[in-house]
Amino acid sequence: MSARHQQLLWLWGGLLAVLLSLLFLPLTAGQRGLALLLVAVVTLAGVWLAQRKSREPLAEEACLNGLPDAPYRLPVVLVCGDTDDWPGEGPVYRTAQGCWLQVAEAALQQTVRQLLGVRPELVSQLAVMACVAPQQHDSRDMLTERLLTLRWQMVQILRDTRRQVPLLLSSRIAAHDVSSPIWQSARVDDGIQVWQEGKVPVSASVWLSQEAASACLHAQILFSAHAHFVSETVLPALVGDNPDMPAARPAVVLYHHVRGLRNQRKHSLWQQFLVSHTTLKEIAGWAPGDDTGAGGLLLPDFILPSLPQGGGTTPRNRMLRPAFCLFTLAVLSALCSSGWNNRQLLHRLSFDISQYQRTPMHDAISRAKAVTTLRADAAFLNGWWRNGEPLRYGLGLYRGEWLRLPVLAAIRSYVPPPQPPRVVKKVITGPQTVRLDSMSLFDSGKYQLKPGSTTVLVNALVGIKAKPGWLIVVSGHTDNTGDNTFNQALSLKRAESVRDWMRDTGDVPESCFAVQGYGESRPIATNDTPEGRAANRRVEISLVPQANACQVPGTHGVTLTGDALKK
Incomplete structure (x- = not known):
């Protein structure tokens, strides 16, 4: 499973976890909709970025074809530098202790990125070994430039993998007097150890006690000069002060003495170092330019057990763990x-x-x-x-x-409050206002009742009754013909005439009456027509409630009816 597919699975898994959480979060409808919109935007952006990365062309991945199949737990070491005498036919060389992968220094970062895309589970098992053969270089500046390139590549690897990848520094020189290749490793925690092919690593003191005195003396001189060269020429380029990049400090420095070496330079850096520091052009057992006995590059398998190892998980298991974590996080949320x-x-x-x-x-x-x-x-x-x-x-x-x-x-337990008592309102209604035509009662301009008007009054006032608390209001009205002052007085006199007739005929106390003369001020029709003026010439009689009205001492009330008026 490629890293792009893993990114998509991570993306969709995270989306499902967020959606599951949103179903339970205490959000309003608007907040929930906004959150879903934000999740959709982030998801689409993530899918677009993952697909865009998947379409980016990768460098040639042929060097990764021979990598061991998953699951693989042993270390994977990327070997760069002077590897012209690589032991295997292809770039991948597997041993019982781990896997070695030959890469170019300039392609070191690109190879790590390929591993991140194709085999991300191997990143935790990665290490880098830089091989330096001083006898194959004649320019110190070019060697320093290559080491600075390696240093920059290690910084980029740290940024890409987000972990510190161990760096091994291996320096190799030819010594003809050695019967078999000798390694000397300098570690910070374990001190110096010596390893020979077919033997277990031992400390330097034990090795000196086991070998012949002359052989040990020559080897010790070579190791001392070799270590001095590495500390003076190689390490400053990797760990020296540099404002542009941090130091790439080796975890282990390996000094390798072999019987022969290919592609040796006559004026190599190693020979220049010996001349400048010992005034010697050669050391016993070493002859520049002699490739007799030269063999392939020997890789230090003894160092592999101390390098990081993987968990031996398959891509499926690697995906199940984060999926389970996402699901658990969503359930907890x-x-x-x-x-x-x-x-x-x-x-x-x-x-x-x-x-x-x-x-x-x-x-x-x-x-x-x-x-x-x-x-x-x-x-x-x-x-x-x-x-x-x-x-x-x-x-x-x-x-x-x-x-x-x-x-x-x-x-x-709720008891509603008692209902308030009903208030019964007694509505006392009186008769409607009686409206009499003045012309049927009076002559024009007169206020004396005409003969025969008694019958009109009796028939019209059948519903008018006088009793305590009620006031009989008699009001006179005229049209606008003639003088306003005369009409006012005439209307009042006509109202008084009607009142006097009602008082005298029904024996009603005068306190039961109220007389008003309005003249032409309250017309009920227009005065522009004969019909309207006839309607405005009227006398109105109505009952109006009024406290202490119509009270007759010694009686409970007097009632005036039509029958009484007839008597």
């Missing part, structure tokens, strides 16, 4: 959200119940509002009890059934 929602529900319902119980009985309005709130709470609790609670309250944390019964009990 959903549980926490559900717990928070149920806590808020409990708090709100408890507050509503306590608010109802704290409301005084005499405060009927507040108590009615409190019980209305409880009825609303009971409505959705009953709905959830019948149809199931919402998902955001689920996962076995819902306690609404426990809350429903106290809410219903509080509602049942």
Whole structure:
């Protein structure tokens, strides 16, 4: 499974985890919609970036074809530098202790990126070994430039992998007097060890005690000069002060003495170093330019057990672990959200119940509002009890059934306030206003009743009754013909004539009457037509309630009816 597919799986897994969490988070509808929109945008951007990276052309991956199949736990060492005498036919060389991969210094970072894309599980097992053969270089500046390139590549590898990849520094020289290749490793924690082919690594003191005195002396001189060369020429380029990049400090420095070496230069850096530091052009057992006995590059398998190893997991297992972590995170988030929602529900319902119980009985309005709130709470609790609670309250944390019964009990305890007594209003209605035509009672411009008007008055005033608390109002009206002052006086005189007739005929006290003359000020029709003027010439009689009106001493009230008027 490639890294691009893993990125997509991570992306979709994270999306599912976020969506699962959003179902339980205490968000409003608007907040939930905004969160879903944000998740959709991030998802689309992630898919686009992953597909864009998948379309980017990778460098030649032929060097990775021979890598061991997953799962693989042993170290994988990228070997760069002076590797002209590589022992294998291809770039991948496997041994019982691990796997060696030949790469060019300039392609070191690109190879690591290929591993991240094709075999990301091997990144935790990576190490880098830089091989330096001083006898194959004649320019110190060119060697320093190559080492600075290696240093920059290590910085990039650290940025890409986000982990410190161990760096091994191997320096190799030819010594003809050695019967078999000799390694000497300098480690910070274990000190100096010597390794020979077919033998286990031993400390330098043990090795000196085991070998012949002359051979040990020559080897010790070579090792000392070799170590001096590395510390003076090679290490400054890797660990020296440089404002542009951090130091690439080797975890182990290996000094390798072999019987022969290919491609030796006559004026190599090693020969220049010997001349400048010992005034010798050669050391016994070494002859420049002689390739007799030269063999292939020998790789230090003895150092592999101390390098990082992998867990031996397959790509499927590597994906199952983060998927399980994402799922667990989503479930925990959903549980926490559900717990928070149920806590808020409990708090709100408890507050509503306590608010109802704290409301005084005499405060009927507040108590009615409190019980209305409880009825609303009971409505959705009953709905959830019948149809199931919402998902955001689920996962076995819902306690609404426990809350429903106290809410219903509080509602049942509510006693509505007594209804106020009904107020019966006695509406006393009197007769309608009696309107009499003045021309049927009076002659034009006169206020004396005409003969024969008694019959008109008796028939019209059948419903008019005088009794305590009521006032008989007699008002006269005229049209606008003639002088306004005359019309005012005429209307008053006509009203008084009608009052006098009612008073004298029905034996009604004068306190029961009120006389008003309005003249032409209150027309009920237009005065521009004969019909309108005839309607405006009128006398109106009506009953008006008034306290202490029409009171006759020694009587309970006097009633004037039509029958009395006839007498």
